Amino acid sequence: MPTEEERPVVLIHRIPALKQPLASLSERFTLLDPLLHSADSTHSFLSRHASSVRAILCLGPSPLTSDTLSLLPALEIVVGSSAGIDHVDLQECRRRGILVTNAGNAFSEDGADYVVGLLIDILRRVSSSDRFVRNGLWPEHGAYPLGSTLGGKRVGIVGLGSIGSEVAKRLVPFGCSIAYTSRKKKPGVSYPFYANVSGLAADSDVLIVCCALTEETHHMINKDVMTALGKEGVIINVGRGALIDEKELVHFLVRGELGGAGLDVFEDEPHVPKELLTLDNVVLSPHVAVLTAESFAALEQVVIGNLEAFFSNKPLLSPVKLE
Numbered sequence: 001m002p003t004e005e006e007r008p009v010v011l012i013h014r015i016p017a018l019k020q021p022l023a024s025l026s027e028r029f030t031l032l033d034p035l036l037h038s039a040d041s042t043h044s045f046l047s048r049h050a051s052s053v054r055a056i057l058c059l060g061p062s063p064l065t066s067d068t069l070s071l072l073p074a075l076e077i078v079v080g081s082s083a084g085i086d087h088v089d090l091q092e093c094r095r096r097g098i099l100v101t102n103a104g105n106a107f108s109e110d111g112a113d114y115v116v117g118l119l120i121d122i123l124r125r126v127s128s129s130d131r132f133v134r135n136g137l138w139p140e141h142g143a144y145p146l147g148s149t150l151g152g153k154r155v156g157i158v159g160l161g162s163i164g165s166e167v168a169k170r171l172v173p174f175g176c177s178i179a180y181t182s183r184k185k186k187p188g189v190s191y192p193f194y195a196n197v198s199g200l201a202a203d204s205d206v207l208i209v210c211c212a213l214t215e216e217t218h219h220m221i222n223k224d225v226m227t228a229l230g231k232e233g234v235i236i237n238v239g240r241g242a243l244i245d246e247k248e249l250v251h252f253l254v255r256g257e258l259g260g261a262g263l264d265v266f267e268d269e270p271h272v273p274k275e276l277l278t279l280d281n282v283v284l285s286p287h288v289a290v291l292t293a294e295s296f297a298a299l300e301q302v303v304i305g306n307l308e309a310f311f312s313n314k315p316l317l318s319p320v321k322l323e
Helices: 042-052 066-072 090-096 108-124 128-132 135-143 162-174 197-202 225-228 246-254 274-278 293-310
Strands: 011-012 030-032 055-058 077-080 099-101 154-158 175-181 206-209 236-238 260-263 282-284
Touching: 011 042, 066 090, 066 135, 066 206, 077 293, 090 099, 099 293, 108 162, 108 206, 108 236, 108 282, 128 135, 128 197, 154 162, 154 197, 162 175, 162 236, 175 197, 197 206, 197 225, 225 246, 246 260, 246 274, 274 282
Parallel strands: 011 030, 011 055, 055 077, 077 099, 154 175, 154 206, 206 236, 236 260, 260 282
Antiparallel strands: none
8 A cells, every 4th residue: 555645646526415435545545625624615725735636536426617627727637436427517628638537337237227127117016006005005996007018118228328238238138129329329239229319219118318418418308209209108217317308207297198207317306396206107216226335336446446547647447538
């Protein structure tokens, strides 16, 4: 282990709600956390340490704006701890030549498992039938409405990245047919490719949303896409809430113009549209699709690996292309 004097400096950037994870970081790096120095404002803390900070660890979805970046003239890399990086000002990073990394594949398998769980829950009415029993309705109402089988479903995946690819791998053995849309066709992928999401929705029973949130993908699941998916269609979203026009989604679900939805993310977290709370064909969860003890252990390795690679002038483990 390096001595304290030899440890590279890493600035921790987080919102107060996020505690500092990854305890082993302190064994390898000198960590600067403005929130642990209440005597200073964040601005004065960053200004005082600006010349020594070449790397910043951005925890979770903590917003990293151009204003914050402007306080760090020596910054060379933003190490992200989440799969999505829409909370980072990528345009400013690109302008300044600042490297950016994300969680890589650390969350892919657990995120994909959760997608399958949400989909089975919706199709087979697991959560709603649980409420049916717990609320004492079984003796009164008798048989519960039938669900729908997963096998044979046409599944459209919006974003065939690390999570989307793992979702496809899991659903094929169930007998599902897979198609996808992405920024461009993936070389070596045999699943049918659709150039636009509306076309994919029209030929799908289920739409799984797991792409990155950008200016181009904001509200990409809109009224036209939901109409194309149809009254029996199911939407699963583990990407970002703003990928879907949430107001339109609520309208479609309340009017019975969609078959159901499994939602782990929302536009104004932690606030969820109250209309969704009473719908039996909707399963809700608090942005936890990728979070397990195992995925955090994998994340720790990715974060440490990226930081060590940067300070050793070696290739990064999970670089983000700033296009």
